[in-house]
Amino acid sequence: MSSHREAPEISxxxxxxxxxxxxxxSPDKPSTVTLIANYxxxxxxxxxxxxxxxxxxxxYEIHIDTSGHGEPDITYQFRFTTEITNxxxxxxxxxxxxxxxxxxxxxxxxxxxxxxxxxxxxxxGSHLPCPPCNIGPLSTPNYAAALAxxxxxxxxxxxTVFAGQRAEGFYVDLGSIFDLGNLRPIQELNAFAAAAGLxxxxxxxxxxxxxxxxxxxxxxxxxxxxxxxxxxxVWTSASRQRVRIRGGNGGWAGPYDQVSRLGNPLVNEVxxxxxxxxxxxxxxxxxxxxxxxxxxxxxxxxxxxxxxxPAGSFPGFPNLKAVVNAGTARADLEAVxxxxxxxxxxxxxxxTYTGPVQADMLRLNTSIAPSGSPNPLGVIKGDLAxxxxxxxxxxxxxxxxxxxxxxxxxxxxxSSFTPDAAVADVTDGLTEASPxxxxxxxxxxxxxxxxxxxxxxxx
Amino acid sequence: MHESQQQPSDxxxxxxMSRRSVLAGAGAGAAGLALSGLAAAPALAARRTSxxxxxxxxxxxVDGGEAxxxxxxxxxxxxxxxxxxxxxxxxxxxxxxxxLARASSS
Numbered sequence: 001m002s003s004h005r006e007a008p009e010i011s012x013x014x015x016x017x018x019x020x021x022x023x024x025x026s027p028d029k030p031s032t033v034t035l036i037a038n039y040x041x042x043x044x045x046x047x048x049x050x051x052x053x054x055x056x057x058x059x060y061e062i063h064i065d066t067s068g069h070g071e072p073d074i075t076y077q078f079r080f081t082t083e084i085t086n087x088x089x090x091x092x093x094x095x096x097x098x099x100x101x102x103x104x105x106x107x108x109x110x111x112x113x114x115x116x117x118x119x120x121x122x123x124x125g126s127h128l129p130c131p132p133c134n135i136g137p138l139s140t141p142n143y144a145a146a147l148a149x150x151x152x153x154x155x156x157x158x159x160t161v162f163a164g165q166r167a168e169g170f171y172v173d174l175g176s177i178f179d180l181g182n183l184r185p186i187q188e189l190n191a192f193a194a195a196a197g198l199x200x201x202x203x204x205x206x207x208x209x210x211x212x213x214x215x216x217x218x219x220x221x222x223x224x225x226x227x228x229x230x231x232x233x234v235w236t237s238a239s240r241q242r243v244r245i246r247g248g249n250g251g252w253a254g255p256y257d258q259v260s261r262l263g264n265p266l267v268n269e270v271x272x273x274x275x276x277x278x279x280x281x282x283x284x285x286x287x288x289x290x291x292x293x294x295x296x297x298x299x300x301x302x303x304x305x306x307x308x309x310p311a312g313s314f315p316g317f318p319n320l321k322a323v324v325n326a327g328t329a330r331a332d333l334e335a336v337x338x339x340x341x342x343x344x345x346x347x348x349x350x351x352t353y354t355g356p357v358q359a360d361m362l363r364l365n366t367s368i369a370p371s372g373s374p375n376p377l378g379v380i381k382g383d384l385a386x387x388x389x390x391x392x393x394x395x396x397x398x399x400x401x402x403x404x405x406x407x408x409x410x411x412x413x414x415s416s417f418t419p420d421a422a423v424a425d426v427t428d429g430l431t432e433a434s435p436x437x438x439x440x441x442x443x444x445x446x447x448x449x450x451x452x453x454x455x456x457x458x459x
Numbered sequence: 460m461h462e463s464q465q466q467p468s469d470x471x472x473x474x475x476m477s478r479r480s481v482l483a484g485a486g487a488g489a490a491g492l493a494l495s496g497l498a499a500a501p502a503l504a505a506r507r508t509s510x511x512x513x514x515x516x517x518x519x520x521v522d523g524g525e526a527x528x529x530x531x532x533x534x535x536x537x538x539x540x541x542x543x544x545x546x547x548x549x550x551x552x553x554x555x556x557x558x559l560a561r562a563s564s565s
Contacts, residue, residue: 243528243542253528254542 002265004041007277015055016238018262023234023390027370037236043211046452051133054080065233070286070359077114124155130164136453160218167447169393173428174206185429203429209436216444233361235263263361265397285359296329320407364390394432
């Protein structure tokens with residue numbers, strides 16, 4: 001998945017597991033950017049009686065690099081506290097939760113938002129309410145209007161914030177991809193699937209009807225950019241204190257250690273080797289030069305060549321194979337994932353370049369207006385407002401990155417390379433319509449979470 | 460940049476920290492080599508690294524007071540990590556480490 005359970009250690013710590021980061025110029029408020037960091041993956045909507053929540057013991061942060069050095073110039077910190085209103089019941093709610101102040105709601109979360117920048121640390125909001133999880137029509141009636149909408153809060157600097165459960169917006173045919181790199185739409189070409197006699201079929205969205213917890217922030221562009229530098233780098237991190245004391249009165253002590261981070265989707269998932277995934281999660285982007293070799297020589301490129309060999313009229317990926325065999329560093333992937341795309345590569349003016357510092361950040365050129373007719377395949381399909389120029393909630397990052405690794409954009413930086421014809425067929429077969437519900441057209445853009453009574457749907 | 464993620468300078472020796480201060484902080488009757496305590500000794504407080512402003516919630520969550528944890532890394536060398544609030548200091552004191560080790564086995 002994008003970054004759900006992508007490393008051994010963080011897969012055992014879901015409340016600190018960053019799953020997706022989105023950054024885009026807000027389509028309905030183009031003077032602002034929207035930044036979203038998702039945590040707590042794969043929430044089965046009916047997962048009571050202890051429904052999902054943020055970690056009170058986790059420091060969540062969204063970082064913004066405005067100067068291209070791979071370090072945060074601005075950080076928004078989010079801290080959560082849980083309050084129980086009725087200690088005598090085991091129930092999450094003792095009746096319908098009709099508002100954020102409903103006395104029937106037993107276990108609530110509140111949070112604070114702090115902005116840290118060159119001027120210091122400033123608290124922008126305190127005791128902001130999260131909405132409850134979407135339990136079902138009896139417990140959480142009128143969820144969107146009565147519970148989710150009021151949880152959209154205004155901060156003291158005029159920014160808008162939301163923290164709470166949302167419908168998972170990321171889509172991927174996980175069951176197929178991690179079954180020996182199979183892609184259902186072209187599985188008759190996969191060496192293993194072909195041997196098993198499997199034929200082409202549509203993709204299956206493994207994240208359909210699951211929820212996630214989102215931290216969403218909408219900020220004026222002028223508040224997160226430097227004058228004359230419209231490109232920003234965005235990533236999220238989660239940190240825990242080094243020592244936890246269990247039993248007795250319990251508690252935490254020591255400085256915060258980063259246990260999860262995420263900028264570009266799928267980097268730690270499919271670029272970084274298993275032995276370094278936990279370490280990658282502990283590192284800041286400014287140290288990503290140490291991982292650059294895995295970007296320049298992605299294991300997945302060789303796997304695509306091997307798993308989809310020439311067969312019959314299918315030519316396979318001969319041009320990609322030549323690059324892999326030659327050990328050629330993938331300057332295209334290094335640009336997209338580590339430095340941003342320089343001007344002149346895609347169009348004369350388009351750029352997400354932040355400078356020579358190699359750092360995994362989601363880069364957004366805030367000077368590019370939202371597209372009136374967005375294409376989920378983003379830049380590779382000519383929609384310059386989409387991934388990898390930031391990332392919108394509906395962008396098909398799986399297909400984009402699979403095709404990029406397969407060589408779809410290598411010719412942009414290496415005129416001697418011709419993408420293999422088969423690149424256009426590389427997809428897991430899903431689209432922005434694959435999630436179980438619609439995205440929203442306004443903040444926080446990710447859809448209303450699926451309720452536990454109705455999901456999974458009756459057969 | 461971010462106070463809440465300021466890292467300790469691992470390996471920094473805080474020689475000179477008194478045995479009494481560590482023991483006072485560690486408290487009596489602790490078990491094992493990682494000892495937690497409730498009281499804060501002034502000598503130790505004076506040596507800890509700055510605590511981040513953003514860490515107040517967790518700091519307050521530690522037993523309503525300011526607990527700290529002493530982790531003896533190497534008894535023979537007297538190397539100890541002291542975690543308090545959101546700070547971490549490395550101290551070296553063979554006699555203190557030995558005393559804590561004796562206390563933990565008593």
